[in-house]
Amino acid sequence: MSDVLGPGPKTRVRRLAAKANYERDVIFAVIDEAPLCHVAAIVQGNAMVIPTLHAREGDTIYLHGSPSNAVMKSIVERGEACVSMTLFEGLRLARSGFESSITYRSVVVFGTATLVSDDVEKARVLDLFVDAVLPGRASEVRAMNDAERRLTMVVAVAIDEASAKLSSGPTDDPDEDLDLPVWSGMVPARIHYGTPIPDTNGAMAAGTIPVPASVRRLLDGQ
Amino acid sequence: MSDVLGPGPKTRVRRLAAKANYERDVIFAVIDEAPLCHVAAIVQGNAMVIPTLHAREGDTIYLHGSPSNAVMKSIVERGEACVSMTLFEGLRLARSGFESSITYRSVVVFGTATLVSDDVEKARVLDLFVDAVLPGRASEVRAMNDAERRLTMVVAVAIDEASAKLSSGPTDDPDEDLDLPVWSGMVPARIHYGTPIPDTNGAMAAGTIPVPASVRRLLDGQ
Numbered sequence: 001m002s003d004v005l006g007p008g009p010k011t012r013v014r015r016l017a018a019k020a021n022y023e024r025d026v027i028f029a030v031i032d033e034a035p036l037c038h039v040a041a042i043v044q045g046n047a048m049v050i051p052t053l054h055a056r057e058g059d060t061i062y063l064h065g066s067p068s069n070a071v072m073k074s075i076v077e078r079g080e081a082c083v084s085m086t087l088f089e090g091l092r093l094a095r096s097g098f099e100s101s102i103t104y105r106s107v108v109v110f111g112t113a114t115l116v117s118d119d120v121e122k123a124r125v126l127d128l129f130v131d132a133v134l135p136g137r138a139s140e141v142r143a144m145n146d147a148e149r150r151l152t153m154v155v156a157v158a159i160d161e162a163s164a165k166l167s168s169g170p171t172d173d174p175d176e177d178l179d180l181p182v183w184s185g186m187v188p189a190r191i192h193y194g195t196p197i198p199d200t201n202g203a204m205a206a207g208t209i210p211v212p213a214s215v216r217r218l219l220d221g222q
Numbered sequence: 223m224s225d226v227l228g229p230g231p232k233t234r235v236r237r238l239a240a241k242a243n244y245e246r247d248v249i250f251a252v253i254d255e256a257p258l259c260h261v262a263a264i265v266q267g268n269a270m271v272i273p274t275l276h277a278r279e280g281d282t283i284y285l286h287g288s289p290s291n292a293v294m295k296s297i298v299e300r301g302e303a304c305v306s307m308t309l310f311e312g313l314r315l316a317r318s319g320f321e322s323s324i325t326y327r328s329v330v331v332f333g334t335a336t337l338v339s340d341d342v343e344k345a346r347v348l349d350l351f352v353d354a355v356l357p358g359r360a361s362e363v364r365a366m367n368d369a370e371r372r373l374t375m376v377v378a379v380a381i382d383e384a385s386a387k388l389s390s391g392p393t394d395d396p397d398e399d400l401d402l403p404v405w406s407g408m409v410p411a412r413i414h415y416g417t418p419i420p421d422t423n424g425a426m427a428a429g430t431i432p433v434p435a436s437v438r439r440l441l442d443g444q
Contacts, residue, residue, distance in 0.1 A: 035310045038260035040271035049262035051308040051328045086273040088257045097352035098370040106273045130319035148320040178424025183434045185420040192414035198407040202400025212405045
């Protein structure tokens, strides 16, 4: 495998090309850290975008949804998908509005979309989604049953091309702005997980089921 | 103004319709809290999605970008845009993988896209972006100049239809799962802003320019 996923005809970054990156490792890190993605499709002749969960395995991004989901149906019918993941990482406050922005890492992926119809493969991929939301969780929950699997459409998007755009500090103020009496700098942002809120139904109501290892690792790791 | 922005032909939520909401206040809250959005367009016959910043004023969402940006050019040429904002608010861990997901608030907006070409209006709207990233910041920075304004394309998206999808706790486990010995509950997540990192160039190097009111309010408010 090559170490880069672009640039190709669809993914060459023109604006702020200095922020562009096509390295597989950089792109995969953004995909894997993002808790969700946005998927575009052509629906009734118009472009449409929806948020959804994703899981990555190798050069494939998996998406899932209801079999009636118009975006999922469209990407399977056309055999193509465009997916974007964006990590908001803080504020990048320059001395001018023009140079001010956020810090972020984002990717845009173009891929070949195919329906995952094999039951065994589908069951395997559905576990990937559970672990993508919270690593290790799939082994803690009740296994999926046939009815649940039938209610879910799974789509594999084989990455054809991808680009990342990375914006971090410091600010890019032009020289003539540097001595302005305006505060300039970064305010870092990250996702913070708070105290788990246990369900109060069924066996959980007794308070005897401990917080699982998956959640403890998430909280200990932050 | 009516209190709802949908459902319309493009926005009726079919899957998990109980999570759907079309109220203007609910939709505007998601738009305003989201630090960024994802915009879809048809580019060279394919659906494409990119992340970008946005600002809302009344029933209009403003987008901006380089005049060479393919997505921005497409939505102006077609006169239509689809924009999505999603707030990741935590993990929603059920007793099965099927019922497990994240908690979130998301919106999908369909609107009529027009170029903002008037210089005075463009300058005014560009300040809205600065304040959308950090309220109060526009008044703290050096004013935009003509060259900067010319380098930026501003697009107004008048909201025609919009829907929100809201997912919060508790989990939706079916009755037969309630007594499984599996921990179930929510892990709340939010954006946490850390200690500001001042730029070390120009006048900032002297350490005499205090952290501005906009940043102090952001940090005090969390």
